[in-house]
Amino acid sequence: MLLMLRRPFFWIIALAVVAFALAPVVGNDVSMRESLLLDALYITLASNLNLMLGYAGYVNFGSIVFFGLGGYICVWLVNSYNWPLIPSLIVAGLGVSGLALIFGFGILRLRGAFFALATIGVIEAVQAFVENFTPWGGSAGVYLSGEIFKPLGGPAHALWIIYFMMVAVMGLSLYLSFAIKTSKFGLGLLAIGQNEDAAAILGVPTSRYKALVYSVSAFLPAIAGGLYFFKSAFIQPSDAFDLSLSTEALVVGMLGGEGTVTGVAIGAFLYEELRGYLLTSSTFANFQLVVSGALLLLIVLFFPGGLMGFIYSRFPRTQKVLE
Amino acid sequence: MLGILASIIDGVLVGLVYGLAAMGLTLIWGVMDVINLTHGAMIVAGMFALFLLTSVLGLNPYAALLPVLVGGFLVGVALYWISIHRMVGRPPLMSLLSTFAVNLVLIGVGTAVWGTALFNVNVSLPGITMGRYTFPGAHILAAVLAAVIAALLYLFLQHTRLGKSVRAVANNREAAELVGIPTTRVLAISVGLGVALAGLSGVLIATLFPFTVLSGDGYQLKGFVVTVLGGFGNPVGALLGGIALGLLEGAVTPFVPVSWTLVIEFVLFVLVLIAFPAGIFRSRRGAL
C-alpha cells in the first residue's frame, strides 16, 4: 500500500478529488455542485463496473442492481428504523456486497453473452420483485420526510455534506480501481479477462476471484445508491433499477477505454456532461438521442480503443503515468 | 377449468408470435455472434410500416408482409455495412455498442417524428369462441403466419444453396471461407434476413396490440428470454422457446397475482440459463 504513494497516479487521483470537492465551494455554485454530483456518481458506477468489465472481461448489464438495492436498503433503514445516514450506508454497502458474493458463485458459471443475458434477467427480476415487495412500498416506492435532513443541518447544509460524501465515494472508487489494478488480485483478474481457461491452468482461482470482484464491485455503488436516494428523499423501482443507466455505465467504460482507471473516469465525466448539455440545450432538445447515438457510433467505429487507447497510441509515455 | 385451457391456447398463439419476434435476433446471434440491439427498433419499424401501408395506401394488413420483407431485408443489409461489418471479429462488446448507438438514433428519429403516442391498427376477423372465452381471429391468423414464416426459413436454411452457406458460416467462418463461400456477403444477407424477420414480426404484433415507438424494448427483452429457452440461431428452437414463454405467461396468470408473472418469468430465465447454458431445446452443437 505504501508503494502506491510513490506512484504519480496516486497524486493525480488525489488532485482530481480535491478539485471536485473545491470547485463548487469556491463560488458557492449550487448548480455546478449538482452537476458534479452526478459526474461523481457516474464515475463511481463506471469505475466499479470496470472491475468486472475491463479487468475480468465480464459484461454486467445488471450493475445498477447494486446501486438500486443499496438505495433501497439505506432509505428503508432511515425511514422505517430512524437510523442515521452513515450506519445505513455501511449496512447497505455490506449487505449488497454479501448478496453479490452469494449470487456471484451461481451466475458466474456463465460466460460471455450468456452471462450478459443473465444479468439482464437479474435486473428485471429484482425490479419486478421490489415492485411487489410491500415493506419497500412496492411500485409506489418510499418517501422520506423533510425531517431527515435536520440532523445534517437542514436541506441546504445537508446537500453539501452529501456532495462531499459522494466525492469521497468517487475517490475511493478510483483508488480501489487503482489498487486492484496494481495488485496480484488485479493481475489474476486481467488474466481471467484475457483467457479464463489459461488463467485457471496457471493457478488463478477463477471462480473465487470472479465472485470476489463481483462482490467488491457492488460495495461502493451500493453506498452511492444510498447517498443518491437519501438526497432524493424518494425511491421508486423504475428509478432504482433503470436498465438504461446500466447500459450507459457500460458505454462510458468503452468510450473511455475499458480496463483503464483514467479513461473510465474521464469517459464518465465527459459522457454525463455531454448528456446534461444535450438535454438542456434548446438546439438539440428534440434530437439529443440522435446526437448521442451518432457520436457514439462514430467513436466505436473509428476509436475502438476508447479515449485511453487513442491517448496511449499517440503519447506512449502516458502509459507509465496514467493507469 | 375452461379458463385454464383458454389461457394455454392463448399462450400458444401469442407464443408463436413471440417466437417469430425472437427469430431474427437469434439468427444474427447464431451466425456471427452479434447481439443486435436494434432488433426492438426494427420490430417497431415493421409496426409503423404496417400503420403507414394500411392507413395511407389502404392496403390489407396482411398484404403489408411482402413489402416489409423486402424493405426489412434492404434495411438489414444497410445496417450490416454501417454498424456490423467493421465489428466482426472484434470483441463481442463492440458490436453491442455499435448496434446500441444505431438504436439510439432510430429511437430518437422515431420519437421526433411520431412522439410516443399510441397507434392502433384495427383488424376485424371472426374469432373462435369457447364458452365465455374468445380467441380473436387476428391472433389465430398471426400464429399460423408465424409458424409458416418459420417453416419457410427452415426450408431456406436446409435446402437452398444460400441457406446452406449461411449455416456453414455459422458453424465455422474460417472453414467456410476456405471452401470458397463469400462470407462477407453471407453475413450481410444474414443480417438482412434477421432484420426482415424482425419487421415481419412487427407487422404481426401490430395486428394484435396497439403500439408506440418504444414498444420494441419489451419484445427485444422477450426475444432474449426466447433465445435462452430455444437456443441460438435455430428457427425451430425459437418457435419452441416462444411457445414456452407464451405458455408460461398464460399458464402462470390464473394461479398467481398478475404482477408476480414477471418475477417468475425472469427468475426462471436466470435459473434456466445457469442450468442449461445452451438452451433447453437445443439438441446438437453447431448453431442452425
Place this chain on the structure above:
Amino acid sequence: MTALLVLEKVGKRFGGLQAVKDLSFEVREGEILGLIGPNGAGKSTLFNLINGVFAPDTGRITFVGTDITGEKPYRVARHGLARTHQIVQPLTNMTVLENCTVGACFGKDNLPLHRARAAARDAVAVTGLQDRAEARASQLTIAGKKRLELARALAAQPKLLMLDEVLAGLNPTEVEHMIGVIRRIRERGVTILMIEHLMQAIMSLSDRIVVLNFGQKLAEGVPAEVAQHPQVIEAYLGNPKLAAELQGSSA
C-alpha cells in the same frame, strides 16, 4: 529416485469413446519422461486429467504424496505442476513479462507481486525471450508464443513441467534452440513430462518413454527398448513415416 507423480488405473470416457483406460505409470523426480503415441491415443486428454481440466472417471492421481484426483486446475497448479498447451493460449493483450508474472504469482510458491516479477524475468531469460519481454503476447511469432508457453509455465517454479508438443510447428533452427532450453530447464532440477511427435528429439531428450495407444499403455522403458518393442512398431506401422523415424532414432 522417488516417484513425483503416480497414476493408478486412471480412466476417462467421453460418450462412446474410452479416451483413457486403466492407465498406470509414474514420473520420477528429476527425469524427463516422454509420452508418445499415434494421434488420438489420448495423450492430451491425459494431460487434462492430470492438471484437472477433466476429472477422471476411475483411478487415482498422486502428486508428491498428495491425492490430486479431480482437483480444480488452479489447485493443481499450486501443488507445483505447470503445463504448456499444444494450441498456444497466450494472454493476448498482456506483455510477455506480464504473462510470466501471472504464472509466477499463482504457481507453486504463490509469490507476492514484486517477487513474482523477478521470477518472471528469470523465466523470460531462460527461454531466450529477453528482447521481447515488453512486447504484447499477440505480437509474437508462433515460435515466440511456444516459448512464451514454456516461460510462463517455468515462472511458476514447478516441480513437474508438462510440455504438450512444444516443438510442433517450429523450423529446425527453432527446434534446436528449444531443445537447448528444455535441457537447461532440466539442469535446474525440474522434472519434465513431455508429449512429442518429433521422434528424434524425444528419443534423445527422454530418460524413459511411455507409449500410449487407444488410451492404454502399450510400452514403457528406456528409449532404445521402446523403439524395439514389437507392439509399438506395429502401432506405428499405420504411419510408415513415423515408424521409420522411430526406427531411425533408436539406431
Place this chain on the structure above:
Amino acid sequence: MKRLFLLAAAVAFVATPAFAQDTITIGFTDSQTGPLNVDSLGQQRGYEYWRDEVNAAGGIKVGDKRYKVKFVSYDDQSVGGRVQQLYTRLVTQDKADFLFSPYSSGLTAPATVISEQYGKIMIDSGGAEEKPFETGNKYLFMVITSASHYLSGAVDALKQKDPNAKLALVYSDDPFSKAVLAAAAQQAKAAGLQIVMNESYSPSTTDFGPVVNKIVSSNADAFLGGGHYSDGATLARQMHDQRANMKWMSILVAPSDDKFAELGPAALGVTVPSQWELQVNYKPQFGPTTAQFAKAFQEKFHAKADYHTASGYTVGVVLQHAIEQAGSIDTDKVAAALNAMDITTFFGRIKFATDANHHGLQVAHQMVLAQWQMINGKLGRQVVWPPEAKSADLLYPIPAATQ
C-alpha cells in the same frame, strides 16, 4: 492537468446565469420523449397557452407593475432519474421564481422534493398521488382532485345502476394507479359492492390476453382499472377483442384523450374519471369560461382541449391569481395567498388543504365521469355523472360486442 482543464471547461459551460427584470421565470420539465409524451404534451400546451394569454394581456399585475411570464423547461425523458437534476438546475441556475409539476405522479414525487429543499412554490397538475403531500411540506399545491377521489363517482354511479355488481379491479403497478384503486376498493366495499378480482399488472405489459381471461374467469361484470395511456388503450382493445362483455368499464386516463376514439367499437361505453370536460360549466370568478377557453384553444392548437390542457392552464391561472392577491412575487407571500385561496375557475372550485400533514392537497375541486358514446354517429365523450352536471344519460350496461 488534463482533469483540471476538463473541470475548467465544465465550469465554463455550466455557469451562464440568466437574469432579467420585470419577468417571472417559471420552470418545469415535460416529457418530450419517452412513454409519457402524449399526456405530458397536453399539460404543456395548457401551460403555454396560459403564458401566451397572460403576456398578450400585458403580464401579471403586481401592485402597479406588470410582470411578463417566461418559461424554462427541459425534457425529463419520462424518467424520474433526471427530474431532480433538472429541477435543481431550474432553481439554481435558471433562477426560476416558481415551479410547475412534470406529468405523472412518478415524476412529480421527485420534483416536489426539490421544491421543498430549495423553498420554491410548486403548483401541481400532473401528479395526483397524495404521498408527497403528506411528509410535511410548505410549498406544494395541487389544483386537481387527488388520486383517492378519482373513482368515487364511478363507484357511486355503479352502485345506483346495479348494487349487486361484481367488480374486477385491474390496474397498472405504478404509484398513481395503485393509489386510485386502493381508495376505490375501499369505497366499493363501503358501498356494498362485491370485489371479485383485485390485481395490478406491470406497467410494461404489452399483452393483456391472459389477464383478460382471468377477468372473464372471475365472473366480474364491471371493470375498474388501467393506468396511463398505452396500457389503458391496449386493455380496452383486448377486452373487446376477447369479448369480455363487461357491463361497466372505467379506465383511468387513456379514454380522456381524443385519440381513444381510434379504438373504434372497443371505446364504446368506456367511462373515464375526468378532472374536466368540455361540457362542464362552472361560473368562473377569475379567468375565462369553459366556452371561451375551449374555443380559443381550438383556434390556437387545432385540437380539442382535454383535461390535461385544462388543468395545465388552471395551474397558471391559480398562480396568477395568487400573485395578484399577494401583490408580490415573494415566495412566502404568494404561498400565504394560495393557502387562503378559495375561488371558482372554469376548471371548478379550487381550495387547498392547510393542515401540516396534507398541506396543498386539493379539497374543493370535483371530478366528473365521462363516457364514450355515439354522438351523431361519431364516438365522443359525454359527461354522465354526477347527475347535476351530466350532458347525457349513462349508458348501462355497455351493449355486448357482436360478431
